Amino acid sequence: MTKKDYYEILGVSRNATEEEIRKAYKQLIKKWHPDKHHENKKEAEQKFKEIQEAYEVLSDPEKRAMYDRYGYVGDVPPNAGGYGGFGGFGGFEDIFKDFGDFINNDIFNIFFGDQRTSSRRRQRTSRRGEDININVDITFEELFKGVTIPLEYERYEICYHCNGEGVEPGSGWVTCPKCxxxxxxREERRTFLGVIVNQYTCNQCGGTGKIPGETCHVCGGTGRVKKRRRIEVKIPAGVEDGTVLRIARAGNAGYNGGEYGDLYVHVRIVGTSNFIRQGNNLIRDIKIDYIDAILGTEIQLKMPDGAVKKIKIPSGVQNGEEIRVYGEGLPDMRTGKRGNLILRIKVEIPKRVSRAEKKLLEEIAKIRRKK
Ligand SMILES: [Zn+2]
Ligand SMILES: [Zn+2]
Known part of the structure; x- marks a missing residue:
């Protein structure tokens, strides 16, 4: 590889501005156009080529910086001492990609500078949309059959006008002026160690190198628009208080083609009830008169799901005893199999009794004491 002084070829100083380089190039390319040199056409062609080559390097900030540092651009002879050229460190660089933040960025970029740029430039960073959380209240009664609840909420959707591109249709993309x-x-800093190069992803174009010719007038370039949305959410029977239902992709639209987020529906059970929930079982206290407790009885009881059922209370039932009514509890959220209703017996002893009642009770007492 022959070393050429690109600055000399273009006749500019080493710290020439981009504008100066461009000017010099324009003049030289005119001057040395082979069509103008019939007598020394070969020489002109050679010069013309050199000028183009020099301009290609010096007009590109990255290539120019590399040229300044190493004296060449492109593949490097094997004896160049450690630096593997553009292609050489591909795999190595990949290994470090995720650790980039932990490595001193300055040092990292001295060795891997151009490589990183080229791999980043190709992808527009897409990002998944945000999740949305919504609370839904259901009543105790709705628990039994399950309920379908219409939900209305706002979310970001992909812009219908630009199809999420953020670009006004027809205006296309233009080269980012910043990068x-x-x-x-790219930023260069002179230190006692030499020139330290630091580079970071362009924040104007997000590293894509392109910006919209005109931003979409509907979404302002974000690619997303807020929309009211109505969906129906099925709350399964037997759901527990605080259950969170996930509805995939019902959240906000992603960025740059990223996936939709999810919708999380937080279910709360509201309102009062006579029943205490214990898993799929329901517990209810039942007051029984002491005579009924002794003799046994049958009560009409409204079941948790609203149906009225006759329940037999056996004679001799004890205070605090539990009577199970099978299959009258809550349905299991997954299997649908219902739990039990548990009646907790509270035997009531009257604080006062009538004279007639007292007389009879004394008769009973006599019988019981004889035993
Ligand atoms: Zn840019
Ligand atoms: Zn748009």
Whole structure:
């Protein structure tokens, strides 16, 4: 590889501005156009080529910086001492990609500078949309059959006008003026160690190197628009208080083609009830008169799901005893199999009794004491 002084070829100083380089190039390319040199056409062609080559490097901030540092651009001879050229460190760089934040960025970029840019530039960073959380209240009665609840909420959807691109249709993309299409902004710093190069992803184009010719007038370039949405959410029977239902992709639209987020429906059971929930079983206290407790009885009881059922209370039932009514509890959220209703017996002893009642009770007492 022959070393050429690109600055000399273009006749500019080493710290020439981009504008100066462009001017010099324009003049030289005119001057050395082979069509103008019939007598020394070969020489002109050679010069013309050199000028183009020099301009290609010096007009590109990255290539120019590399040229300044190493004296060449492109593949490097094997004896160049550690630096593997553009292609050489591909795999190595991948290994470090995820650790980039932990490594001193300055040092990292000295060795891997151009490589990183080229791999980043290709992808527009897509990001998944945010999740949305909504609370839904259901009543105790709705628990039994399950309920379908219409939900209305706002979310970001992909812009219908630009199809999420953020670009006004027809206006296309133009090269980012900040990074000149490289996707990377480069800063050089002179220190006692030499020139330290730091580069970061361009924040104007997000590293894509392109910006919209005109931003979409509907979404303002974000690619997303807020929309009211109505969906129906099925709350399964037997759901527990505080259950969170996930509805995939019903959240906000992603960025740059990223996936939709999810919708999380938080179910709360509201209102009062005579029943205490214990898993799928329901517990209810039942007051029984002491005579009924002794003799046994049958009561009419409204079941948790609203149906009225006759329940037999056996004679001799004890205070605090539990009577199970099978299959009258809550349905299981997954299997639908219902739990039990548990009646907790509270035997009531009257605080006062009538004279007639007292007389009879004394008769009973006599019988019981004889035993
Ligand atoms: Zn940019
Ligand atoms: Zn749009």
């Amino acid at each position: 000149h299409g490289t996707g990377t902004v």
